[in-house]
Amino acid sequence: MSELTKKEKIELIKELCAKHYITPFEIGNNTEISDVGAANIIKGISTNPREKTVDTILKYLEKTIVGKKIPGHTNNEAQQVRDLVAETTTPYYTQAHAEVMSSLNKLIEGQTQIILGVAETLDNTTTMKTLQGFHDAALNRITALLDNARKS
Incomplete structure (x- = not known):
């Protein structure tokens, strides 16, 4: 096939x-x-x-x-x-890459839960946008790290 x-x-x-x-x-x-x-x-x-x-x-x-x-x-x-x-399918990652990805996904999930928890207690749109900005910046940094790891 x-x-x-x-x-x-x-x-x-x-x-x-x-x-x-x-x-x-x-x-x-x-x-x-x-x-x-x-x-x-x-x-x-x-x-x-x-x-x-x-x-x-x-x-x-x-x-x-x-x-x-x-x-x-x-x-x-x-x-x-x-x-x-x-x-x-093509294998893209070694076991070490998979472990890093898993850890990063847990980190992202944790950040998301924190932001959602804070956002639920706040009724201030500006504060929620600021928190989302921090989250987006962290995700962009993690993505850059993953891209560098994939290249190596």
């Missing part, structure tokens, strides 16, 4: 999520991809996501679908999904 294009992978993600009732929320809770990012891909809002993002979602779908006893679906189908994902 030849390698799929990114567009074909995205279509496969849409089909598998619909067929197996897998939600963006579930993808977001079980991968480093945010539920909003997964939803944007599935809804077609994000038309050119990173290859790593698409591969991560496909690997999650493989793990979720393979071995499940879903009425009307055979093990042959699960094997086809497993084979397709193995053939069409």
